[in-house]
Amino acid sequence: MDTIVHNGLWERIEGMFLTVIEQGHGSLALVFLIGVIFGGIIQYTRVDKFEKIAGFAMLKDTIVPKMLFLAVGLTSIGLYFMIEAGGAHYHIKPVMWQGLIIGGTLFGIAMAILGKCPGTGPISIAEGRIDVLVGAIGGLLGGLLFTLYYDDIFKPLMGESAGKMILTDFFKGHEHTVVLVYGIVITLIAIAIPKVEMFDEADLCQLPDDQRPDKS
Amino acid sequence: MARLPWWMGGILMSMLLLLTFSIFGADRPIGASTYVPYFAGVIFDLDPEKYSYLKHIENPGAWEGVMLLGALFGGFVTSVFITKSFRISFIPSGWKQYKNHSVLSRLLWSFFSGFLMIIGARLAGGCTSGHFMSGMSQMAISSMIFGGVVLVVVIVTGRLFYNVKEK
Numbered sequence: 182m183d184t185i186v187h188n189g190l191w192e193r194i195e196g197m198f199l200t201v202i203e204q205g206h207g208s209l210a211l212v213f214l215i216g217v218i219f220g221g222i223i224q225y226t227r228v229d230k231f232e233k234i235a236g237f238a239m240l241k242d243t244i245v246p247k248m249l250f251l252a253v254g255l256t257s258i259g260l261y262f263m264i265e266a267g268g269a270h271y272h273i274k275p276v277m278w279q280g281l282i283i284g285g286t287l288f289g290i291a292m293a294i295l296g297k298c299p300g301t302g303p304i305s306i307a308e309g310r311i312d313v314l315v316g317a318i319g320g321l322l323g324g325l326l327f328t329l330y331y332d333d334i335f336k337p338l339m340g341e342s343a344g345k346m347i348l349t350d351f352f353k354g355h356e357h358t359v360v361l362v363y364g365i366v367i368t369l370i371a372i373a374i375p376k377v378e379m380f381d382e383a384d385l386c387q388l389p390d391d392q393r394p395d396k397s
Numbered sequence: 398m399a400r401l402p403w404w405m406g407g408i409l410m411s412m413l414l415l416l417t418f419s420i421f422g423a424d425r426p427i428g429a430s431t432y433v434p435y436f437a438g439v440i441f442d443l444d445p446e447k448y449s450y451l452k453h454i455e456n457p458g459a460w461e462g463v464m465l466l467g468a469l470f471g472g473f474v475t476s477v478f479i480t481k482s483f484r485i486s487f488i489p490s491g492w493k494q495y496k497n498h499s500v501l502s503r504l505l506w507s508f509f510s511g512f513l514m515i516i517g518a519r520l521a522g523g524c525t526s527g528h529f530m531s532g533m534s535q536m537a538i539s540s541m542i543f544g545g546v547v548l549v550v551v552i553v554t555g556r557l558f559y560n561v562k563e564k
Contacts, residue, residue, distance in 0.1 A: 193439040200459035207423035212460060216467020218413050223468075224475035227482070231489035238555025239495060239499040246402045246548075249529060251407030253487035256414045256534035269418040272426045274522045275533055284521025285543045289550025291514035294558060295507050296489065298525040299518055300429030302511075303465055307472035312500075312507045319511030324434035325441055327519045331450035344407055348536035363536060368515065371407065381490045387481040387484045392399040 220304050227384070229270040231296030238293035243377045254368030262359045273347060279340030315391040399480055414534060419518040425460070426531030429468075430518035432461035 202207050212280045228245050236242030263269040292298055295316050297305055302320075305313040327335055348363060380395040390396055391397050401409075416422040435458025438451045445451040450472045451458075460489070476483040496502070519525040521543050523532060529547070532540025555561070 189442045190439065191402075192443065196460050197435075197439065197459045200456060201463050204456045204460065205398075206425045206456075206460055207417075209463065212423060212463045213467040215413065215417055215427070215468075216464035216469075217471035217474075218409075218467075219427065219464065220408050220468035220471030220473075221475045222401075222406055222413065224472045224480055224482070225401045226403065227480065228399060228406065229472070232491040234557070235456055235489075235495075235503060235555065237490055238551045239561045240552065240555065241561070247401040248407045249408065249525070251404060252414065252530055253533045255408065255411040256530075257536060259411070259415050260418055261536075263415065263419060268420055270420075270424060271535055272531070273535055273537045274528065274539045276542065277522065278542075280520045280522060281539060281542045282546055284517045284519070286550050287513050287517030288521060288524065288546040289517075290554045291510040291512075291517060292525075292547065293551045293554035294489070294512060295510040298429075299433060299514065300468075300524065300526040303469050304472035304476075305495030307469045308476035308480075308483045310489075311485060311487045312489070312503050315504045316507035316511030317512075319508035319513075320433050320515040321437050321440065323512040323515035324437035324519070325443075326516050327444060327516055328434045328448050328450045331448070335516075336522060337421040339522075340518065346538040348541075360536070367533075376403075379491060383486075383490050384482055388399050394400045394402075 219300070222309065223301055223304045224308065229297065229301035229308075230381065231305075232379045232384075233296075234298070234301065235293060235296035237298075239379075241377060241380040243374050246373050247371050247376065250367050250371035250374070253265045254364050254366075254371060257366035257367065258360060261356075261364075271347070273345040275342040275345045277339045277342050279338060283338060306324065410530070414530060418531075423460075426527060428457060428461055428523060428531065428537075429465070430461075430515065430524035430527060431457045432465050433515045434519060435459065439561035449450055486541075495561060542554075 198209060201212055226248060227233060228248060233242050233245050237245050255314060263270060297313055297316065302313050302317060306317060349359050352359045386396060387394050414427060417427050431454050434450065437455055443451060443457055487500045492503055521528065523543065528540040530541040535545055
């Protein structure tokens with residue numbers, strides 16, 4: 182029995198690699214590399230820390246929103262013109278009011294308590310955080326439950342789709358202005374949010390004094 | 398430099414998003430929550446032919462699964478060699494300062510919130526990466542609704558859950 186399960190698992194993991202190779206969204210190496218850079222940026226800026234995310238929930242740290250808003254502001258302008266030039270495509274998620282509000286509420290509660298999100302959690306596990314590993318086991322069970330009861334419970338809970346909409350749909354004829362204003366306003370928000378930081382001595386005591394962000 | 402400033406992080410993340418969106422990159426957004434039910438399907442050996450949701454997420458789930466392996470590797474290497482933050486730990490300093498000193502309490506809350514987080518992300522169809530970063534960069538209305546709800550709920554929960562006044 183054990184060996185059957187074991188073989189099944191390896192086949193499934195192999196299947197994951199094959200699915201990525203076949204679906205044409207970048208080579209296997211590129212997708213892995215995107216992950217490496219993603220993990221590197223998050224670890225290097227330390228935005229995976231409990232003190233950064235739960236710290237924001239307590240309004241004692243604002244690095245996460247500053248970095249997020251800046252990334253969104255810059256990307257929105259670049260992406261719009263890339264799409265216009267045919268160098269990228271839109272991948273919009275539909276407006277499903279019930280799912281967004283119920284899901285966003287559960288997600289927000291969980292993010293404040295865990296002090297991670299699904300993207301930053303694995304980076305914390307990679308630096309040895311056992312509490313986040315336990316959170317990931319909870320997450321796997323959540324994913325299991327969602328899969329098992331998708332048709333019966335969760336899909337109806339998400340409600341009807343009101344369609345895929347983007348901001349420029351409401352300003353026909355003024356797309357360029359809207360994109361520029363949107364991108365600049367979001368970037369300015371990132372700069373305007375007052376910089377507050379919660380430092381973690383246990384994290385910084387490994388560094389020489391001249392490299393510590395709290396002492397420079 | 399052992400820490401990147403927030404503005405450098407924002408610029409680098411923006412470049413990574415543009416590369417991923419570009420047809421010369423992956424021609425898709427970055428997402429980081431679909432891999433969880435995908436891995437649940439792999440670990441518990443669920444048949445995608447039997448569960449419509451697994452069929453539905455087969456491609457994005459696998460893509461994010463491989464990206465996640467990269468993220469684990471990148472996070473590990475950076476934490477060992479650059480940020481020097483790698484160590485086995487059970488309870489964050491901020492939890493000790495604003496909640497309690499109990500490892501059991503932290504682990505139970507982690508398990509519970511991890512569970513809630515994935516249910517929430519899958520109901521909403523995305524997380525901080527898929528909705529907030531990738532979605533709002535495309536000016537998607539759904540992502541703005543999600544972002545607004547999450548911002549408010551995070552701050553309210555932070556105020557109620559932690560002893561914010563204690564220093």
